[in-house]
Each structure stands twice: as C-alpha cells, then as structure tokens.
Amino acid sequence: MYLKTIKVGLASCGIAAGASKVFDYLESNLPKEKTKLMKTGCIGMCFKEPLVEINDETGTFIYGSVDVKKAERIVKEHILQGNPIKEWIVYSSTFETEESKYLKKQHRILLKNSGKIDPENINSYLEAGGYKGLEKAVAMTPADVILEIEKAGLRGRGGAGFPTHIKWKLTREAHGTPKYIICNADEGDPGAFMDRSVLESDPHSVLEGMAIAAYAIGAEKGYVYIRAEYPLAIKRLRIAIEQARKKGFLGKGIFNGNFTFDVEIREGAGAFVCGEETALMASIEGHRGMPRFKPPFPAQKGLWGKPTCINNVETLAAAARILSEGADVFSSCGTEKSKGTKIFALAGKVKRGGLIEVPMGTTIREIVFDIGGGISTQKAFKAVQTGGPSGGCIPASMADITVDYEALKSAGAIMGSGGLIVMDEDTCMVDVARFFLKFTTSESCGKCTFCRIGTYQMLKILDRICSGQGEPGDLERLQDLGEKIIKGSLCGLGQTAPNPVLTTLKYFREEYEAHVYEKRCPAGKCIELIEYRISAEKCIGCGLCAKKCPANAVEGEKNHPYRINIKKCIKCGICSETCRFDAVETVSKGMPAGLNGGEGSSWRQ
Amino acid sequence: MEEKRAASVKIEDKIDSIVKRHADKRGAAIPILQDIQKELGYIPKFALYRISQLTGINSSDLFGIVTFYSQFRLKPIGEVLIQVCHGTACHLAGADEIASALCRAAGITEGETGPDGKITVEKVACLGCCSLAPVITVNGETHGRMTQEKAKELIKEIKKMPRD
Numbered sequence: 091m092y093l094k095t096i097k098v099g100l101a102s103c104g105i106a107a108g109a110s111k112v113f114d115y116l117e118s119n120l121p122k123e124k125t126k127l128m129k130t131g132c133i134g135m136c137f138k139e140p141l142v143e144i145n146d147e148t149g150t151f152i153y154g155s156v157d158v159k160k161a162e163r164i165v166k167e168h169i170l171q172g173n174p175i176k177e178w179i180v181y182s183s184t185f186e187t188e189e190s191k192y193l194k195k196q197h198r199i200l201l202k203n204s205g206k207i208d209p210e211n212i213n214s215y216l217e218a219g220g221y222k223g224l225e226k227a228v229a230m231t232p233a234d235v236i237l238e239i240e241k242a243g244l245r246g247r248g249g250a251g252f253p254t255h256i257k258w259k260l261t262r263e264a265h266g267t268p269k270y271i272i273c274n275a276d277e278g279d280p281g282a283f284m285d286r287s288v289l290e291s292d293p294h295s296v297l298e299g300m301a302i303a304a305y306a307i308g309a310e311k312g313y314v315y316i317r318a319e320y321p322l323a324i325k326r327l328r329i330a331i332e333q334a335r336k337k338g339f340l341g342k343g344i345f346n347g348n349f350t351f352d353v354e355i356r357e358g359a360g361a362f363v364c365g366e367e368t369a370l371m372a373s374i375e376g377h378r379g380m381p382r383f384k385p386p387f388p389a390q391k392g393l394w395g396k397p398t399c400i401n402n403v404e405t406l407a408a409a410a411r412i413l414s415e416g417a418d419v420f421s422s423c424g425t426e427k428s429k430g431t432k433i434f435a436l437a438g439k440v441k442r443g444g445l446i447e448v449p450m451g452t453t454i455r456e457i458v459f460d461i462g463g464g465i466s467t468q469k470a471f472k473a474v475q476t477g478g479p480s481g482g483c484i485p486a487s488m489a490d491i492t493v494d495y496e497a498l499k500s501a502g503a504i505m506g507s508g509g510l511i512v513m514d515e516d517t518c519m520v521d522v523a524r525f526f527l528k529f530t531t532s533e534s535c536g537k538c539t540f541c542r543i544g545t546y547q548m549l550k551i552l553d554r555i556c557s558g559q560g561e562p563g564d565l566e567r568l569q570d571l572g573e574k575i576i577k578g579s580l581c582g583l584g585q586t587a588p589n590p591v592l593t594t595l596k597y598f599r600e601e602y603e604a605h606v607y608e609k610r611c612p613a614g615k616c617i618e619l620i621e622y623r624i625s626a627e628k629c630i631g632c633g634l635c636a637k638k639c640p641a642n643a644v645e646g647e648k649n650h651p652y653r654i655n656i657k658k659c660i661k662c663g664i665c666s667e668t669c670r671f672d673a674v675e676t677v678s679k680g681m682p683a684g685l686n687g688g689e690g691s692s693w694r695q
Numbered sequence: 696m697e698e699k700r701a702a703s704v705k706i707e708d709k710i711d712s713i714v715k716r717h718a719d720k721r722g723a724a725i726p727i728l729q730d731i732q733k734e735l736g737y738i739p740k741f742a743l744y745r746i747s748q749l750t751g752i753n754s755s756d757l758f759g760i761v762t763f764y765s766q767f768r769l770k771p772i773g774e775v776l777i778q779v780c781h782g783t784a785c786h787l788a789g790a791d792e793i794a795s796a797l798c799r800a801a802g803i804t805e806g807e808t809g810p811d812g813k814i815t816v817e818k819v820a821c822l823g824c825c826s827l828a829p830v831i832t833v834n835g836e837t838h839g840r841m842t843q844e845k846a847k848e849l850i851k852e853i854k855k856m857p858r859d
Contacts, residue, residue, distance in 0.1 A: 103824050106837035136826030281783030283823035318729065318766055319822055321835065359725055359764035360820065376722030376752070378763040394721065437784040437825035444826055475783065511783045511825075525786050529820075535763075638844070640799055662792055662799075664843050 094125045094169060097143040099205055101132035101290040102322050103283075108157060109140035115158045116142075119165055128214075131291020133205030135192060136444035138180050143205070144168060154180035154189065188463075192442045195460050197423060199431050200407050201447045204291035209326050212333035215294040221339050223413030227302045228345045232262060235306040239409060242417035243429030248274060248365070248402035249477065249506045250582070251428070251495040254409070257399055260389035261307040264397035269309040272393065272400045273300055274370060275316035275323070278362035279478030280529060282509030284433040285403040287445045289316070289323035292407065293330035297353060299406030301339065302413050304351045307399050311352060315370050318357040327355060362479075362533035366581045367392075367400045369535065380535045381581035402507065404433055424450035428494035438475075438511035441466045448493070455489040458512055469514040473597070477506025479526040479533075480586035482593030483519060502593040504586065518615035519598040520605055523591045524552040530587040541584030544575040548591060557618040558679070560606035569595060614676035617661045621679050624665075626651040628673035635665035635674065709734055710742050714749045724752055724760055728767060737768040765820070773808040773815040775853050777833050782821030784828040793829050794818060796843035800850035814853060 098104070098113040116127055133141045138154025142164065145151075151174050153164055160178060167173045174182070180189040198204075208214040215221070227235050240255035261269060273296060277285040289296060300312045316324055331353055334340040342350045356374050364370045364379040371393045373379040392398020401409075408430065412420050420430040428450040434457065437443045441463035448457060454474055458464065465471050473483045476493075482503035484491060491497050495505050513522065531545040548571050551564050572588030572595075579585050595602060604612050611619040624635070624644075629651040636644035636652055643659040646652035651673075654665070666674035713730045717723040727746055732738050738761055747754035761767040779785075779794040794816065798805055801814045808815045824830045827839025833849070 102822075102837065103826055103839075106824050106827050106830065106839045139827070277823070278820060280781070280786075280821035281825055282821070283825055286823045319819065356726070357729055359729065359760075360766035361764050362820070373725065374722055376724035376760075377756075378759055435823075435825060437828065438787055443784075478783065509783065509825075511787070513787065517787060522783075522787075525783070640796075640847075662795060662843060663789075664796075667843060 093146070095128060095145040096120065096125055096169070097128045097130040097133075097145070097205070099131065099133040099139065099141040099143075100129045101287055102320075103132065103136045104139045104141065105322070107139035111158055112140050112142060112156050112161050115161050116165070119162075120169065125169060128208050129210065130207060131204050131209045132287040132445055134201065134445045135180060135189065135442070137442045138189065141180070141205075144174075148172075149183040150181070151179050151184075152181040153178050189442065192444070192446075192461055192463065195452070195456060196447050197431050197449045198447050199411055199419060200288070200295075200404060200433055201291075201445065202411070203295065204287065204445070207292065209291050209293055210329050212294060212330070212337060215292070219414055220294050221298055223410045223415075224298050224301050224305075224339065225345055227305050227413050228347050228349050232306045232308065235302065235413065236262065238417050239306075239412060242408075242412040242420040243424070244405065244408055244412060244420065245428065245495065246402060247404035247408065247432065247507065249480065249504060251505060254401065254405055257389065257401070258303060258306050260387070261309075261397050261399040264390050266391075266396050267308075268311060268396055269307055270393045270396060270398040271300055271304045271307060271309045271312040272367075272370065272374070272398060273312065273314040273316075273403060273406055274365065274367070274400050275314055275320075275403045276358045276365045276370060277317060277320075277403075277507060278358075278365050278533075279480070279507055279509050281435065281437055281475070281478055281511045282507050283435045284445065284508045286317075286320050286323050287435075288403055288407055288433070289320070290326055293323075293327045294334065295407045295410045296327075296403055297330055297334055297340070299401075299408070299410040300353060301344065301351050302409050303399060303401060303406060305349055307397075309399070310350050311354070313354050313356050313374055313393075315356050315358055315364070315374060318359060324355065324357065331355070361535075362529070363535045363581070363583050366583060369581070370400065371398065378535070380537050381583075383580060404508070425492065425494045427496055432493060432505070432508060434493075434508045434510045436462055436510050436512070439466050439469075439514040439517070440464070440512040443512075450494045451492045453490050453492050454484060457493070457510065458489065462512065465512070465514050467514050467516065469516050471512070472515050472517055473513045473519065475503075475511040475513065475522065475590070476509065477504040477586075477589070478509045479530045480504060480582065480589060481506045481509075482589045483513070483522065483597060484593075485597040488597075502589065502596060504589070516613055516615065518611050518613035519594040519601050520552065520556055520611070521613075521615050523594045524549065524556055526590040527552060527587065530583060534583060534587070538579045538581075538584055540575045540578030541580075541587065544571050544578070545584075545587050547571060548575075548588065552591070555602065555605045556611075556616045558605070558609040558616075560609075562606070564606055565595060565599070565602055610678040619679055620661070620676050621656055622654050622659060622661065622663070622665060623675050623677050624652050624654055625673045625675055628671050630671055630673075632670075634668050634670070638664050638668045640664065706735065706739070706742075707745060710745050711749065714746060723750070724757060725764070728757070728761060732767060735771075737771045740769065771808070771812075773813050775814050775834055775856075777814065777816045777831055777849075778819040778822070779816065780820075780822040780824070780828070780830040780832075781818045782823070782825060782828070782830075784825035785821075785830055788828040790829045792843055793831065793841050793846050796846040797831070797850060800847045801854075814850070 245251040369379040631649040
C-alpha cells in the first residue's frame with residue numbers, strides 16, 4: 091500500500107479558524123501505517139482555512155474549511171477508500187476548481203516552502219534544499235555574494251525599495267567592528283501579515299538569508315526585531331535558531347570555515363515607528379524608539395555606533411533563494427526596475443483573501459479579480475489601499491496600474507511592505523483616511539512638531555467632517571497641513587502619514603464634499619450622519635431585530651412592520667445584521683422616510 | 696497585612712531573578728520589562744525602582760520606556776483579557792462595533808477593568824489575521840469572523856466561568 095502524506099496548515103490564521111482541533115482529530119484517527127501526518131505553515135488560501143492537504147500517487151488535493159466533522163468524512167472516504175470528496179476540494183492537481191485560479195496567477199519563489207514543509211523541523215527545510223544558499227555563499231568571496239544579489243536586482247521589501255546590494259556593500263566597506271545585521275520583522279502596518287506568515291511557515295529561510303547577509307557584510311552577530319503581537323512566529327523562530335545551532339548553520343565555523351555567526355531575538359514592544367531603522371536600533375539599545383537624523387546612515391554608525399545593515403524579512407528570505415537557486419530565478423520575472431516577485435497580504439472585501447506572491451508588474455485588477463475572485467459583497471469595487479498608513483488609496487478606475495515601486499509611487503501610493511486592502515462601495519473613504527490618521531497620530535513618536543501636532547490637527551478636522559461639523563475651507567486646510575507635514579518630518583512615518591488623506595482627497599473629493607457641504611455619508615458608514623430605518627414593505631414583523639436590539643429601540647408588535655425609535659437607537663447596526671429580509675436600511679440623517687432610502691451606494695448621483 | 700507583605704516580597708524575588716537572567720545582555724531594559732509583565736500581567740511602579748537599583752538604568756528612563764511602548768501597562772488587568780484587533784481589514788469589517796458590543800455586554804468601558812476584576816477589553820494594533828476579520832483574542836487565543844452576537848455570547852460564557 092502506498093503512503094499518503096497529510097498536511098494541516100497551522101499558521102496563526104489556520105489555528106484561529108480551528109485547525110488545531112482538526113490536527114488533533116487526524117492524529118488520533120489516521121491509520122498510522124498508511125499515512126504520514128505533518129504540521130505545516132500557511133498554505134496561502136486563508137479564505138478557506140482550516141486547510142488540509144492530501145498527497146499521494148494520484149495527486150495533490152487541498153480541502154478547505156475543514157472542521158472535525160468534515161475531517162471524519164475525509165478520513166473515511168478519501169483516505170481509507172480512496173474517493174476524494176470533490177465538493178470540498180479547493181485545489182487539486184488532477185482537476186480544475188473555481189478556487190484554483192487563486193494559485194494559478196501566482197508565482198511562488200519566496201513562498202515555495204510555505205505550506206509545504208514543517209516549519210518546526212529543520213530536516214524538512216533541508217530536504218527542500220535548505221541552507222544550500224549559505225553553503226554556496228561561504229564558498230564564494232563576500233564581494234561575489236553581493237554581486238549575485240546585484241545581478242538579481244533585489245530591492246528592499248520593507249517598502250522603500252532601496253537596492254539591497256548597495257546597503258550590503260556600504261556596510262561591508264564601512265570602518266569599525268563588530269558589524270551587525272538586523273532583520274526587521276516589526277511588521278506594524280495594519281493589514282499586513284506577510285512577514286508573520288513567512289516566519290511562521292519558513293523561518294529557516296530568514297535565518298539563512300541573515301547568515302548570508304552577515305557573511306557578505308562581515309558581521310558575526312544578528313538581531314531579529316519582531317513584534318510581540320506575533321507569538322507563534324517568535325516561537326517558531328526560537329525553535330529554528332536552536333535547531334540551526336545544533337546542525338552547525340549558526341555558531342562557530344559554519345560549513346567548516348572561518349565564518350562565525352549567531353542570532354538573538356528582540357521582541358518589539360508595540361511601537362509602529364520602530365519599523366524605521368534608526369528608531370528600531372534605539373529600541374534594541376534599550377531606549378524609546380525615536381528616529382534620529384541621517385546621516386550618519388546605519389551602514390556607517392548603526393547599532394551601538396557600529397556599522398549595521400537592516401533588512402526586511404522578505405528581503406532576507408529572497409537573498410536565501412537567490413543564492414541557492416541563482417540570480418536568474420529572481421531577475422527573470424518582474425519589470426525593468428522592479429525585479430522578482432512580491433508577497434502581498436490580500437484582505438478586505440475580496441472573495442479570496444490570503445497570502446499571495448505575484449511577479450512585479452502584475453496589475454491591481456489581476457490581483458483583485460483573477461486571484462482574489464472579485465468583491466465579496468454585492469457591492470461594486472471601489473478602491474484598493476496599499477502600503478498601510480504610509481500608503482494611499484488607488485481608485486477602481488486606475489486598477490490597471492501595475493505593482494512596481496515606481497508606478498505605485500506615481501499614483502501617490504507606495505508599495506509599502508505589502509498590505510493590500512480591497513474596498514467596496516460600502517467603504518467610506520473619509521472614514522478610511524481618518525482611520526489611518528488616527529493610527530499615525532497615536533504612533534507619532536513626538537519628536538518633530540509637524541508630525542506630532544500636524545497629524546493631530548488633521549485628525550481633528552477629519553473627526554469634524556465625519557460627524558457632520560465640517561466647514562468650508564476644511565479640505566484646503568487638510569491639503570495644506572498634509573503637504574507641510576511631509577516636508578517638516580524627519581522620518582518615514584511623518585513623511586508618509588498624510589498620504590491616505592492626500593490620495594483620497596485627490597481621487598474621492600466628491601465624497602469629502604458630500605460630508606462637508608451636504609452633511610451626508612454616501613457610503614452610509616459615518617455613524618453621526620446616518621440613521622437606521624425599517625422598510626414597512628420589506629418587514630414581515632418577525633420581531634427578531636426587536637429581540638436582539640441592545641437599546642430596546644425597535645418598537646412594534648409581531649406580524650406588523652416594526653419601527654426604530656431614533657431617540658433610543660445607539661446605531662450599533664445589530665438590527666441590520668440580524669434581519670433576514672434586508673428590511674433595515676441605512677439612510678441619511680434627517681431624511682423623510684422613503685426618500686433616499688436603501689443602500690448606501692444607490693445615493694451616489 | 697502580613698500576607699500582603701509576603702506577597703510583595705515574593706514579587707520582588709521574581710523581579711530580581713528576571714533582572715539577573717538578563718544580566719549580560721546589552722540594552723536589556725525592554726526585555727526585562729517584558730518578562731516582568733509576562734510574569735505579573737502588568738508593571739507595578741515599584742518594579743521600576745527595583746530594576747533601577749539593580750541595573751543602574753535611571754527609573755525615569757524606565758518610566759519613559761513603559762509609557763512609550765503600547766505593550767506595557769502600569770495597571771493590573773482582569774482575569775480575562777480580550778484584545779480587539781483594529782487593523783485595516785478588521786476596521787472595515789466592523790471592529791468598532793465588536794468592541795462596543797463586548798464592552799456593552801461586560802458593562803465596562805474600553806481599556807478599563809470592571810470592579811470585579813474579571814474582564815478587560817482593549818484595542819490593539821493589527822494582529823495579522825486579516826482574512827478572518829474582525830478578529831479578537833481572548834487570553835491569547837484568537838477568535839475570527841466575529842459578530843456582535845458572538846461577542847455577546849462570549850461575554851456571557853466568561854461571566855459564567857468560576858473564578859480561580
């Protein structure tokens with residue numbers, strides 16, 4: 091009898107969706123002599139978590155949305171009797187599924203091992219060709235290693251896109267010892283989870299990349315600065331470091347040469363600004379994470395005044411692949427100036443959200459529709475937001491823009507670390523801008539006046555606009571403040587904080603104007619500008635909403651249409667969430683019943 | 696009184712051993728504070744003075760660190776800590792409504808612990824489980840695809856739990 095390998099995706103998303111229970115069930119119910127059960131990381135199809143993959147001589151089958159009950163039938167019918175349950179399979183190597191389009195347009199170089207290997211077992215990484223890149227690197231001269239990275243055209247994946255080989259070269263040439271390599275895993279952008287997934291699914295690739303970088307720049311010590319909010323990534327990284335030390339990939343005399351290197355983990359304590367390199371180093375040194383003036387650049391005077399190179403998780407993982415598989419693997423795809431692939435965390439109002447890797451130069455439209463399957467709600471596609479609080483919103487009309495550093499920048503957005511949030515017509519762009527500004531305002535370290543006070547004033551204006559107190563001149567004030575904050579701030583946080591406001595002002599100005607001049611929120615999101623109503627035609631009088639209302643604001647009697655008492659309503663929206671007949675409508679505040687009713691998007695003229 | 700003193704002595708021992716563990720580390724202030732919070736759930740003020748005595752780092756610098764980083768708390772939290780993710784995807788999916796529903800059901804305000812010391816609800820930055828938005832964690836365990844209804848049920852269940 092042949093052997094079946096069964097893998098369960100056990101990254102954070104999978105576990106949150108209940109994958110551990112499925113794993114436990116399989117562990118005690120699989121026929122041990124015929125099957126091999128494996129833990130793996132993120133399989134990538136987050137929208138169908140928990141995922142279980144079955145591999146045997148007939149092919150690969152991935153089951154989606156698996157719970158214990160489904161697992162029971164999968165064991166019985168597929169594993170024991172050999173009959174795949176087609177309706178639950180989201181991907182198969184033997185037949186087409188709707189969901190398989192999700193994987194088709196992707197090009198997985200960095201995520202090659204993700205969801206394939208056991209992240210807690212170094213042998214699993216070695217079987218997949220792990221540490222071959224480091225082995226090759228230490229047989230080359232450091233200059234040749236840097237040349238290989240240059241040939242690949244690798245640019246920093248943390249957002250700004252600085253050529254990696256230049257960073258390495260500068261640190262290599264800088265005077266002073268010891269030198270340090272730092273892996274920036276302080277993925278603070280709300281809506282981004284690429285680094286978490288890579289660390290949870292393939293932690294050794296990051297360690298290997300760090301070791302290669304250390305060899306190239308002449309460092310013996312490395313730090314991984316990782317968010318404390320990622321406990322599983324930290325745990326797996328710790329395991330990986332231990333295993334790598336035991337096998338001799340970290341420590342003294344790596345690959346029997348003179349190269350010595352070791353890694354220490356530092357947990358970030360929750361400050362977004364620490365993603366900025368000088369702030370990050372201040373934090374490792376044990377201070378408040380506040381950026382300082384550059385130059386001197388970290389390559390000259392970094393951690394504890396010594397030459398330091400800081401690279402993002404994805405950049406280091408890419409370096410490991412480039413060394414093991416050659417620069418061509420990377421440089422053969424992408425655009426002229428942006429080589430290789432980029433991982434995006436696709437989320438928001440999209441049908442198939444998850445971790446995706448696409449060649450640079452793919453269009454936003456391809457990502458949202460071909461990979462993401464389009465909008466998850468009944469509403470129209472409105473915009474995508476890239477780069478988190480430092481990025482901008484790109485309207486649906488510009489969806490043919492390609493993802494590369496230059497194209498996104500010209501649209502006013504940035505590549506950023508890779509968060510890609512899809513928005514539909516129910517999303518209020520003023521509210522989105524306010525959300526990001528609230529974030530940057532509270533995360534500003536306070537060093538620069540424009541960033542500290544300017545963002546606060548912009549937020550006050552946006553608060554006013556969202557609550558119907560906007561005044562003529564507010565939009566011009568936002569623009570003016572935004573431009574000044576960009577000029578008057580020292581680090582990337584302040585220099586990019588106004589972007590979400592400035593891009594939405596540029597592309598969605600009419601929405602701002604509706605808030606300011608007409609005191610209405612076209613998307614029906616800003617609480618102080620809306621009211622809930624029950625449509626007398628649609629309401630069948632079931633009374634469910636009245637039962638669920640926490641404020642007892644729904645009044646009426648069974649079998650007759652109910653009404654909402656506006657004086658009592660706290661606008662939590664539970665009535666609209668519970669109604670099965672779409673009878674609860676969001677309308678502009680103060681509108682007479684029946685007028686302008688219905689769904690947010692229909693108000694747009 | 697005696698008991699209280701005994702408890703605080705025990706806490707001091709804990710703090711001492713944590714500081715000792717990081718003795719040969721450069722820039723150890725943050726890891727020390729993190730370990731103390733892991734152990735005690737928060738950072739009592741006297742811990743700052745104790746660390747200062749042991750390490751020579753100014754207590755004002757330590758206070759500066761504790762108030763700069765959002766991870767640190769100077770007040771104890773409830774038995775059950777509920778963190779509501781406020782990342783972008785969760786915001787779009789209604790994180791504010793989930794937080795309000797939790798607070799409403801628990802009878803507390805955000806960031807505060809009720810007088811019974813049972814539940815604390817706090818906002819956190821992105822937890823990185825965007826495809827399961829809106830997401831919350833309950834004592835570190837992640838719950839995805841939350842609704843206001845589920846939030847209400849969850850609080851009900853927690854309230855029913857026997858106290859330790």
